[in-house]
Amino acid sequence: MHDSRSEPFQNHSSWYQANQDALMGALARVQAKLQAKVNGENPPEAPDRTLSPPSSLEQLCHLFGLSPFERDLLLLCAGMELDASFPALCAAAQGDSSKNYPTFSLALATLSQPQWNALTPDAPLRRWRMIEIGAGTVLTLSPLRIDERILHYLTGLQYLDERLKGVVEPFSVDSELVPSHQQLAQHLAAAWLQAFGKTPLPIVQLCGDRRSSKRAIAAALCQQVGLNLHILHAQALPTPSSELHPLLQLWAREAVLSHSALLLDCDATEDVTRNGAIALILERLHSPLIVSSRDRLQISLRPQIAADVRQPTPNEQRLLWQTALGDSATPLNGQVDLLVSHFNLNSPAIQAVCTEAFAQLENPRTEDSLSKLLWDTCCKQARPHLDDLSQRIEPGATWEDLVLPDTQRQILRDISAHIRQRAKVYEYWGFAKKGDRGLGISALFAGPSGTGKTMAAEVLAQELRLDLYRIDLSSVVSKYIGETEKNLRHVFDAAESGGAILLFDEADALFGKRSDVKDSHDRYANMEVSYLLQRMESYRGLAILTTNLKTSIDQAFLRRLRFVVQFPFPDASQRAEIWQRILPKQMPTEALDFKKLAKLNVAGGNIRNIAMNAAFLAADANESVTMKHLLRAAQSEYIKLERPLTDAEVKGWV
Structure with missing residues (x-):
């Protein structure tokens, strides 16, 4: 794919001067033909000066297949911009002082080997927009002007066409790729080189949610095949075809002039109105094209080479950390x-984490250790993405706040141990080599509302120092086929790098007894459940489902979860313990009877509501919290629950 004739030599001063001399010599030859036309003489014939490496004029003729007549016609237009004698010569040669500009008629009458088809729309000069035709009633007498980008190219200057700026931008990456990504770039480069010369060249598709990694691989691929890389964001594409077609035409020319490939970035594009523009690029753009997208795009009319880009392997990440930390x-x-x-995390993310942690460590006001700073900074990596998709919960609960039977507490501690010891069991003890399936840590928290399911998730997040995000499954599930999986994928992809704990509330909205497949909706409902479980099984962090009714979930689904924790409704002794732990120590109280309070037949969540409401009542009355405040708060809570408050529950309170 490498072509030495199209390399940008303008940085070499000796070549630049030689190129200028060669261009002036070519213009002088065309000027002599004009003068011969004015004098009525036979035009002189002299070859253009050749350079090694080739001059810009030679490169242009080779790249776009210009005939000698088309070359001289282009030089005739370039002379108007570079030589002050050309306007007068054009007017004299056409016998009209007002026609001091080139025309196709003048070219046919003056230049050697004239070709009528040189000015057709499909011929190189107009197809590649090298010349512009001005206003006129007759095509052959209309003014001709050289395109500014082509003019500067002939003089040896390389720059991005002004009409592409703001839409297309140069792209390069200085950092080295990890071995797995380097291997992928080499594989794609070999496939592209093998296909070079075929029309059209295969499109390279880089798929997955690792945007920065895909860009780095694209840059490495282009470097290996001798191409420059430019990036076009799909959301910047114009949708009207009247604007899109000229843009594609300009880029196709620019790709040849600057010896470049285009990276079409579709990662952030959700606007369906852009799909038509994307499809048009995939079908019509025959210059080297790389597509970066989350999922594989359907391309029917072009050969393609698709590759899934994954994060660096654990060993590669370990080396990246060690290199960045020094x-x-x-x-x-x-x-x-x-x-x-x-x-x-990938290489840029690891570098960013280390840079931020070192900066905070140098701050005299920061007493945190480097270890803690690195951990906390890693946790923040996924927050900007997850905050848009879910609700982050600041964990405040500890093991002391959690009132559960010993069996359930032990299961929760087992979950914590699994999270802490993943590296040892998966990597060093070899379980990861047996396959990725089942390596995710998933749990189901089942029990009535208010029994501590969310608090238990907070306790785990607090102990493990991980972010906790609550996702309401009832808002994720969509009636439109395929949308539920799409919503779930966004959540898991966003959470993957940050190791967050995902708490999926209202699992009953998606799970249920496995339905018989009676229609397409039943089939897709089962597919949605399977997709969620599949992502939970492969998710590197902890994913928790909550449900108020465990019996509503099919046993076949339960078998795919690693842990199931049943949160029982608290008995009287547990309720008394909850009452004692729920009240803050600094809150003023007076004559509280926890044994009587425990007779309220409510769960821990309701107890918390009653305690807080009673605190507000007491604060408003400028009093300590007493049984009378708790009674009024209990009455309000039972009204909300639409339950009667019995005498047995509140007897002897006041």
């Missing part, structure tokens, strides 16, 4: 392994 990696005592097991 001498600071050794004193961290295994912290790097912990970071690799919890967070799935």
